């Protein structure tokens with residue numbers, strides 16, 4: 001499985017405007033070419049994954065609205081607290097809500113299925129991403145774009161699952177101690193624990209800097225962008 005973390009961030013690594021705010025304001029700084037870059041990448045991957053909180057906050061469609069196909073949408077959630085009005089449930093693209101064994105029998109399981117979307121069980125009380133990725137590989141999903149938020153990204157990094165990071169870094173400062181960053185979670189206070197990546201490519205584009213990092217490993221399949 002290839003995992004690409006793909007995010008729009010500020011200079012100070014924030015992914016949204018204020019605690020619990022939507023990231024949609026950041027997109028006002030992008031032009032059509034910039035949006036095409038995001039959607040073009042969505043057309044190249046098999047699946048796109050965001051955390052349940054991003055669905056609740058941003059209500060994204062997570063589709064490729066330009067040329068090419070849309071990725072399968074994957075949403076991990078233990079609570080299943082996804083609004084039934086969410087665009088991912090009402091739009092036709094394939095969507096997999098991934099939850100835990102403990103959530104079997106939850107009334108929301110059937111409600112999601114009634115919207116024509118799949119519910120997959122993976123893990124006991126939290127979604128087990130290693131198990132999930134094995135399940136997805138067996139369905140032909142080999143490359144997932146992870147589009148945040150900070151909680152989900154942290155887990156991907158903490159589990160050493162990330163092969164590459166693509167950042168569209170806006171030349172702005174947002175600030176805010178509680179505002180979501182690229183990776184939240186507990187963080188590391190020991191240099192032996194930190195995750196390291198190589199800067200593979202950098203390009204100053206008119207509205208943002210494109211930063212492409214790759215995991216430092218040997219013998220991995222090549223990930224790609226652009």
Ligand SMILES: NC(=O)c1ccc[n+]([C@@H]2O[C@H](COP(=O)([O-])OP(=O)(O)OC[C@H]3O[C@@H](n4cnc5c(N)ncnc54)[C@H](OP(=O)(O)O)[C@@H]3O)[C@@H](O)[C@H]2O)c1
Pocket residue numbers: 006007008009014015016020021022023024026050051052053054055057058076077078079080081125126127128129147148149150151152153155180184
């Ligand atoms: N700029 C960008 O590129 C960008 C992209 C996306 C999001 N954002 C911003 O990021 C913010 C949301 O980020 P966030 O960190 O608060 O939340 P998040 O990462 O979007 O979602 C966290 C939730 O995902 C579910 N989840 C994650 N890992 C799980 C696991 N192993 N097992 C079960 N469920 C799991 C949990 O849902 P349950 O509580 O249901 O268990 C968890 O509470 C929003 O403000 C949004 O605007 C920015």
